[in-house]
Amino acid sequence: MNKRGKDGSAKANIESRQGEMVWGVVYGIAKSDIDRLDKYESLGRGYRADYLDVVTPDKKTISA
Known part of the structure; x- marks a missing residue:
């Protein structure tokens, strides 16, 4: 997780990578x-x- 909130906490994100997949909820x-x-x-x-x-x-x- 490479995004930081104002309070210093980490935020979830997804980074694109050829041939990879991500499981999640829509x-x-x-x-x-x-x-x-x-x-x-x-x-x-x-x-x-x-x-x-x-x-x-x-x-x-x-x-989505």
Whole structure:
């Protein structure tokens, strides 16, 4: 984890690496909530939001 919070704590992140995968959870949230979350987490100051296709264990692809 290479992102530090104002309080000095580490923040979770994912770094891209060719041929690797990450297991996780995808939550559906409203656009207005994404905007609030980005403001709260200071989007653009130390991190960026990336949108990508996620392949589920049953081989379905969703945009996230």
